[in-house]
Amino acid sequence: xxxxxxxxxxLCAALNATRVDxxxxxxxxxxxxxxxxxxTWLRLADRRTLRDDLRWLRHAAGPARDLDVVAARPWPxxxxxxxxxRRMAAQRELARAVGSPRAVAIVAALRPSxxxxxxxxxxxxxxxxxxxxxxxxxxxxxxxxxxxxRRLRRxxxxxxxxxxxxxxxxxxxxxxxxxxxxNLLQRTLPAEVTPDALRRALADADAAWTRYAxxxxxxx
Amino acid sequence: MTxxxxxxxxxxxxxxxxxxxxGAQAADAARPLTARGRRRFRxxxxxxxxxxxxxxxxxxxxxxxxxxxxxxxxxxxxxTTAVCPELAAPPTEAMLxxxxxxxxAIVGHEPWLGETVRMLTGAGALGLRWRKGGxxxxxxxxxxxxxxxxAVVPPDWAR
Numbered sequence: 001x002x003x004x005x006x007x008x009x010x011l012c013a014a015l016n017a018t019r020v021d022x023x024x025x026x027x028x029x030x031x032x033x034x035x036x037x038x039x040t041w042l043r044l045a046d047r048r049t050l051r052d053d054l055r056w057l058r059h060a061a062g063p064a065r066d067l068d069v070v071a072a073r074p075w076p077x078x079x080x081x082x083x084x085x086r087r088m089a090a091q092r093e094l095a096r097a098v099g100s101p102r103a104v105a106i107v108a109a110l111r112p113s114x115x116x117x118x119x120x121x122x123x124x125x126x127x128x129x130x131x132x133x134x135x136x137x138x139x140x141x142x143x144x145x146x147x148x149x150r151r152l153r154r155x156x157x158x159x160x161x162x163x164x165x166x167x168x169x170x171x172x173x174x175x176x177x178x179x180x181x182x183n184l185l186q187r188t189l190p191a192e193v194t195p196d197a198l199r200r201a202l203a204d205a206d207a208a209w210t211r212y213a214x215x216x217x218x219x220x
Numbered sequence: 221m222t223x224x225x226x227x228x229x230x231x232x233x234x235x236x237x238x239x240x241x242x243g244a245q246a247a248d249a250a251r252p253l254t255a256r257g258r259r260r261f262r263x264x265x266x267x268x269x270x271x272x273x274x275x276x277x278x279x280x281x282x283x284x285x286x287x288x289x290x291x292x293x294x295x296x297x298x299x300t301t302a303v304c305p306e307l308a309a310p311p312t313e314a315m316l317x318x319x320x321x322x323x324x325a326i327v328g329h330e331p332w333l334g335e336t337v338r339m340l341t342g343a344g345a346l347g348l349r350w351r352k353g354g355x356x357x358x359x360x361x362x363x364x365x366x367x368x369x370x371a372v373v374p375p376d377w378a379r
Contacts, residue, residue, distance in 0.1 A: 048294040049280065049287055049301050056302075105305035109282035112250035 001115035002161040004041055008110050010034040015107070018061070018098045022091035025068040031061045031098070040157040044116055044124050053106045060097035063090035069181055070188045079189070118162055125158045129216050139206035142183050142198070148209075149176040159219050168215035175208030222359055223340070223367065224273060224325040225333050226264075226293070229353040229375070230257030231285035253288045260375055261292050261353045267377065268355070269296035273323055276300075280327040281307035289353070290327045311336040319362035340367040351375050 011034035017027030035058040042051050067087040075083065097103060132151055137144045156169040182201040186193040231251040239247035253261070276299030280290035286308075290301065299321065306315040307328040316339075319326070328336070330350050337356055338344070342365030350356070353375030360367035 047291055048297070049278075049291045050303060052300040053303050101305045102303060105282040105303045108249065108305075109284070109287050109303045112252075112284040114252075 001118055002121060003115045004038070004110060004113045007034065007037045007041060008107065011038060011110075012107055015098050015103060018094060022064065022095040022098070023087070025065075028061050028064050028068060028094065032058050032065055035061075036153065037157050038110065040154045041113075041116070041161070043154065044121055044158060044161070045113070050106065050109055053102065053109075057097060057103060057106065060094050064094050066184055066188065070185055073185075116161070121158055121162050125155065125162070125164070126220050128155045128158060129219050133213065133216055139209070140202055142179065142202065145176060145202065145205050146180060146183070149173065149180065152176065155216070155219065164219050168212045168218075172208050172212035172215075175212075176205050179205040221319070221321060221362060222273070222323045222357065222370075223319060223362060224268070224275070224323070225337065225356045225358065226289060226325065226327045227330055227333055227350050227352055227354050228281075228283070228285040228289040228327055229253050229261035229264075229292070231352070249283050251283070251285050253285055257353060258288070258292065261289055264353055264355065264373075264375060264377065265292045265295060268293070273325075274298045275323050275325045277302070277319075277321040277324045278327075279304040279307060279318060279324065281305070281329060283308055283329070286327045286329065290325075293325060293327070296325075307332070311339055313339070313364060316340070316362045316364070324362075337369070339364055341365065341369060343369075348372060 010030065014027055014031035014034045017024055018031055021027065035054040039051055039054050042048075042054075064087060067083055067090055071080065071083045071087065128151070132148070132155060135148070137148050139145065152169065152173055156166050156173060159166050159169065179201040182193060182198055186198060230253065232254050234244065234247035234251055236247075238250060242250075273296055275293065275297045278290055278293060278297050278299070278301040280286045280301070280303060282303050282305055287303070294301070302318075304315075304318060304326070306312065306318070307326060310332055315336075326333075326336075333356075334348070334350055337358065340358055340360075340362065348356075351374060355371075355373040355377075356369065357371040357373070358367040359370045
């Protein structure tokens, strides 16, 4: 039966790493991934409580993560310096959240969660895949493609829980993630993104969907 | 604002094996609701919703029995939930700042819930044996002496 412990240990490790250094980009990324995995876990358990708390933690790490993604590109010194300044402000906010009693309480409240039933996960996964396959998404609308990516991510986490193959899902998620990065860059530094770059990213995301979506059937 | 204060529903005793391995405190924090406590509180939650309460903030302690009780209240929830470690400790005035909204529900433990009511109403002891799954409804401003008791509801009200 899938237990929460491995994913919760992932959250604890990420919390500890960000408490030591909120400037650690990998730890901030891990923190966001851990909160998303646990959110999927709670959805599979049909639980409502603690999901808002995980969202709060994830949003606390959001600005720092966004700036890490943008700053990973080569920038002129003036832009890089402005990004670093914004990152410092974001990591102060993050340090407050991860160091708060609420962050400790989230882990304490999740720890005694009973394991999921494998059959429950299988049934929910089948429904999630069916919905993902059936929904119509306008491949030219960034928000719609992004919403698909979020649903895909939940499918992947549910599949991981019961040991289903996820290689194709990870590739598809990466391809859709490239679009998110361009979109993020456009929101952070609008002058740096041409309309053509966004169009290309949308086309690549659509091509990846066409290529990998049939692999979803393997999960049912 | 309306403040609904629930004591967690009836819970099983701590698992002695867990107490031996993880310690008494961890074992106490991990106590689940009993089937009867769950059944009875589910009826309470349904009646709370039928009375027209729409909870826009649901706060609960991190103890498993409080989390599970709060989960049963979510059909009446129209806002957000938050785990609140302050509810697993004696109340402070700072904690009252968390009670923001038109209708806030909290799920906690005795004797701290009773102390919270005394702080908010400015009254002496309620003379109330607050049974598990029971509810006290307050109305007013969430500040010391700013609220009054509207109702004291036993857990079997919803029978």
